[in-house]
Every structure is written in C-alpha cells, then in structure tokens.
Amino acid sequence: FGVPTTIISDNALAFLGAKVTNWDVNHGIYLSSSSNYYPQGNGLAESTNKNILRIIRRTLKDNQRAWHLMLNSTLWADRVTPxxxxxxxxxxxxxGREARMPISVELPTLDLLHQMELLENEPLQVRYAELMELQELRDQAHVNMEKNQKQMKNTFDKKAKFKIFNEGDIVLKWDVDHAKPGRHAKFDTxxxxxxxxxxxxxxxxxxxxRLNGEELLIPVN
Incomplete structure (x- = not known):
C-alpha cells in the first residue's frame, strides 16, 4: 500500500528507461536490477522458484507439458502457506491478514462468522487496526528470517562432510544433457x-x- 521504497526488476527497458528512472528518483525509490533470466542472482527469487517447481513436480502426473495449468493454483498455495x-x-x-480460502464460503470459519456479527462501522475499524500492525509483522519477519539463516548456516557447517566414494558403491550420475536447452522437459529428473x-x-x-556390467566410456567426477 503506497509508494514502494525499492523496486527490483530485470534489465528490460520498461523498467530502466529514462522516464521511469527519473520518476523513481523524484519519488525516492531505489531501483535494483538483477541479471537477465538469471534468478540465481537473486537468492530469494531462486528459493521461491525452487519451491514452486517442487510443488508442480508433485502435482504433475503423465503430461508434463501441462505444467502451466497448475501454475495459478501452485502460486496460490505458495503465497498462503506460512x-x-x-x-x-x-x-x-x-x-495484514490471512487469506480467506474458497472453502470458507461453504463452511464459514470463526473469523468470517465474527466479521458477519460486527456492526456497520466495525469492519473498517478492524481492518484499520490490522494495517497498523502490518509494519510490525514485516519487521518481525525480517528478524525471523535473519535468525533462521544463521541457524541454517550453523547446522550446515556442523553436518557438512567431504563425501568419499569407493569402488563398488552404487551412485546416481547428474545428467549433463539436462542443462542443454531443448534436450529435456523442464520437470524431467x-x-x-x-x-x-x-x-x-x-x-x-x-x-x-551399469548394473549389467557395461562400463561407460568416459569417467565422471
């Protein structure tokens, strides 16, 4: 709600043109751009994309080309999940409030029943109070995120070990061709x-x- 303090975009001219840049400067907005088509340059975007891909992989069955049909419901599920x-x-x-699920229309939740009992002006007052608490929620989310990142780093540092492979071990091999455009579907293993x-x-x-004894021609590492 209101003018943002920061806008993150790719390097498209629609976001970096002179008129847009001047408008951002005049309104005190900081413009940050990431690499084109490279979500790895933005850690939060990469993490979100990983989660979205994981959800879609679990919902797709035989037709992997139908992933776009699952995108809207996947984004909704990701955005309303704590x-x-x-x-x-x-x-x-x-x-500033939790999303109202479609099922609550048929089976009203306690929150919805409470709102239905409010007087004419009370819903506006309740909503105003929620918006006043919104910045506090965001500040606490920032603190929680930093705390979680430190915990994850400490846990990783404790458990990280150099993996040693020995002759006779059963392993999987990363499919190099998977990274080449057009060689595999997006959700293939x-x-x-x-x-x-x-x-x-x-x-x-x-x-x-291979398990039948046939050796691969080229060693891997």
Whole structure:
C-alpha cells in the first residue's frame, strides 16, 4: 500500500528507461536490477522458484507439458502457506491478514462468522487496526528470517562432510544433457542411473558401469 521504497526488476527497458528512472528518483525509490533470466542472482527469487517447481513436480502426473495449468493454483498455495523462515505467509505480510480460502464460503470459519456479527462501522475499524500492525509483522519477519539463516548456516557447517566414494558403491550420475536447452522437459529428473563405481581414478574421477556390467566410456567426477 503506497509508494514502494525499492523496486527490483530485470534489465528490460520498461523498467530502466529514462522516464521511469527519473520518476523513481523524484519519488525516492531505489531501483535494483538483477541479471537477465538469471534468478540465481537473486537468492530469494531462486528459493521461491525452487519451491514452486517442487510443488508442480508433485502435482504433475503423465503430461508434463501441462505444467502451466497448475501454475495459478501452485502460486496460490505458495503465497498462503506460512513460511517457517519468516513466521507468516507471504499473503499476510502483504495484506495484514490471512487469506480467506474458497472453502470458507461453504463452511464459514470463526473469523468470517465474527466479521458477519460486527456492526456497520466495525469492519473498517478492524481492518484499520490490522494495517497498523502490518509494519510490525514485516519487521518481525525480517528478524525471523535473519535468525533462521544463521541457524541454517550453523547446522550446515556442523553436518557438512567431504563425501568419499569407493569402488563398488552404487551412485546416481547428474545428467549433463539436462542443462542443454531443448534436450529435456523442464520437470524431467536431472539424475540418471543407478551405476556402480568400477574404478577410482585420479583427481576425484570415477569409472562407472551399469548394473549389467557395461562400463561407460568416459569417467565422471
């Protein structure tokens, strides 16, 4: 609600043109741009995209090309689900209250029943109070996120170990062709196998063989 303090966009001229840039400066808005088509440059965007892809993979069945049909419901599910890292759902951090689910139309929740009992001017007062608490919710979400990031880093540092592979181990191999455009569907698995390590070579390279004994021509690492 109101003029934003920061706008994050890609490098499209629609966001970086002279008129838009001047408008941002005049209104005290900081404009930040990320790399084109590179969500890895924005950690939060990358994390969100991972979660969206995970949900879509679980809902798709035989027809992987129908992912676009699941996108709207996936985004809705992601936005109304509370995040452990911030303590609230993205929806609540934007609007100051939890989303009203479609099922509440047929089966009214306690919150909806309470609003129906309010007098004529009371809903506006309740909404105003919610908006006044919104900045406090966002500040607390920022604190929770920083705390969660520190906990995740400490946990990772404690558990991180150098993985040692030995001859005879059963492993999966990352499918290099998956990263090439047009070679695989977006939601195909990125691993192939299983394979057995038939020989350990120098510089962390391994000779792999299929379970039927057929060796791969090129070692991997």
């Amino acid at each position: 995040k452990r890292s911030v303590g609230n759902s993205p929806y609540k951090l934007v609007y 990125i691993w192939s196998g299983p394979y057995m390590i038939s020989a350990c070579k120098e510089h962390n390279a391994f000779q792999l063989s």
